[in-house]
Amino acid sequence: MHAKSCNEKRETINPCRKQNSFASLTLRAAVCSICVMDKKTSRDRARPPRAIPKRHGGYDPRVVQRVAVIGSIAVVCLGLVVLVAAIVISERTEPSVSAKTLEHQSPFDGKRAYEDLRKVLAFGPRPAGSDSLAKLRVFIKDELSKAGLRVWEQAFEASTPMGKRSMVNIVGAVEGTSDDIIIVGNHYDTKYFPDIAFVGANDGGSTTAWMLEMARVIGAKRTGRTLWLCFFDGEEAFGEWSKTNSLYGSRAFVDYLRGRGELSKVNAMVNMDMIGDCDLDIRQDRDAPEWLTQTIWDTARRVGHERAFLAFGHPIDDDHIPFRRAGVPAIEIIDFNYGATAQEHAKTWHTARDTIDRVCADSLQATGDVIYHALPEIDGFLDM
Numbered sequence: 001m002h003a004k005s006c007n008e009k010r011e012t013i014n015p016c017r018k019q020n021s022f023a024s025l026t027l028r029a030a031v032c033s034i035c036v037m038d039k040k041t042s043r044d045r046a047r048p049p050r051a052i053p054k055r056h057g058g059y060d061p062r063v064v065q066r067v068a069v070i071g072s073i074a075v076v077c078l079g080l081v082v083l084v085a086a087i088v089i090s091e092r093t094e095p096s097v098s099a100k101t102l103e104h105q106s107p108f109d110g111k112r113a114y115e116d117l118r119k120v121l122a123f124g125p126r127p128a129g130s131d132s133l134a135k136l137r138v139f140i141k142d143e144l145s146k147a148g149l150r151v152w153e154q155a156f157e158a159s160t161p162m163g164k165r166s167m168v169n170i171v172g173a174v175e176g177t178s179d180d181i182i183i184v185g186n187h188y189d190t191k192y193f194p195d196i197a198f199v200g201a202n203d204g205g206s207t208t209a210w211m212l213e214m215a216r217v218i219g220a221k222r223t224g225r226t227l228w229l230c231f232f233d234g235e236e237a238f239g240e241w242s243k244t245n246s247l248y249g250s251r252a253f254v255d256y257l258r259g260r261g262e263l264s265k266v267n268a269m270v271n272m273d274m275i276g277d278c279d280l281d282i283r284q285d286r287d288a289p290e291w292l293t294q295t296i297w298d299t300a301r302r303v304g305h306e307r308a309f310l311a312f313g314h315p316i317d318d319d320h321i322p323f324r325r326a327g328v329p330a331i332e333i334i335d336f337n338y339g340a341t342a343q344e345h346a347k348t349w350h351t352a353r354d355t356i357d358r359v360c361a362d363s364l365q366a367t368g369d370v371i372y373h374a375l376p377e378i379d380g381f382l383d384m
């Protein structure tokens with residue numbers, strides 16, 4: 001993939017979000033109710049002192065003082081009772097975000113996907129047209145078949161700066177109750193480097209493993225649109241990225257569907273890339289249809305993964321672009337900030353450091369939970 005501009009800049013995210021829980025608000029209220037007995041409010045301080053009316057007969061000042069002390073103790077006790085009650089209620093009704101994210105929010109199993117990732121990486125560097133990619137292809141097709149999906153291929157010849165290359169897109173089809181199609185795509189090739197052993201644990205590897213787990217948990221049939229899990233070949237450029245030297249597989253696939261008059265059946269496309277980073281932060285695809293972004297981001301919030309799905313966007317080129325150009329509503333789900341900082345990204349992305357120790361099962365889990373639950377929501381929107 002390729003970010004169009006300013007993509008290296010990391011926006012600062014405040015890790016310490018305000019916890020305005022009922023408990024903390026009530027604590028503040030209780031403390032304030034105590035404080036207010038001793039201090040005048042700033043508004044009161046600003047006011048000119050009022051003249052004290054003269055009392056005729058009047059009260060005993062010792063009695064007044066005693067009443068004031070008893071009143072203060074009563075207010076303090078009341079504040080403490082309210083505070084304790086608020087903490088009890090709060091703990092019963094609001095599990096913490098960290099507790100929510102630790103649970104599986106879907107049948108998707110991030111650990112199982114991580115084990116698949118080990119197997120994918122064992123094939124070594126997997127550039128388009130290589131023997132290792134052909135071997136991985138056999139593995140992918142086997143796993144999709146075992147999950148009950150109908151598997152087919154689209155083979156094509158691509159002209160690259162390194163000459164003609166044979167490439168193959170793989171499709172695992174989940175039969176829906178409708179013939180219309182939703183595509184979830186990714187690329188299964190890794191970028192070719194003549195001088196380094198680039199295994200692409202995150203870039204190329206993470207989504208390949210993730211797609212196999214998604215196939216397993218969705219299975220042969222689903223209610224809603226037919227789902228195509230597409231593994232695109234030749235996403236990576238040979239050398240410098242350009243319009244003609246990149247996205248070979250997705251461009252060829254869109255042409256293929258157009259030639260068969262099937263493009264209009266594709267109602268939506270979600271492309272996954274680089275979702276395994278242990279420090280998962282997915283920016284919005286700035287150019288995606290708003291409804292598609294909102295559907296996925298609302299789902300992320302609903303299943304407790306909102307921390308990984310950021311509230312701001314960026315422009316990005318990837319396998320969703322040929323679909324978008326062809327009029328298909330399409331979105332990219334990518335963490336194009338590999339590691340915790342922009343400097344770390346620059347040192348890791350497309351380098352020999354893109355290894356399995358930088359990928360986490362929790363990140364595969366988070367994106368798995370979100371997309372698993374977002375698919376029926378996408379169906380629901382399209383049905384409206």
Ligand SMILES: [Zn+2]
Nearest residue numbers: 001191203236
């Ligand atoms: Zn890449």
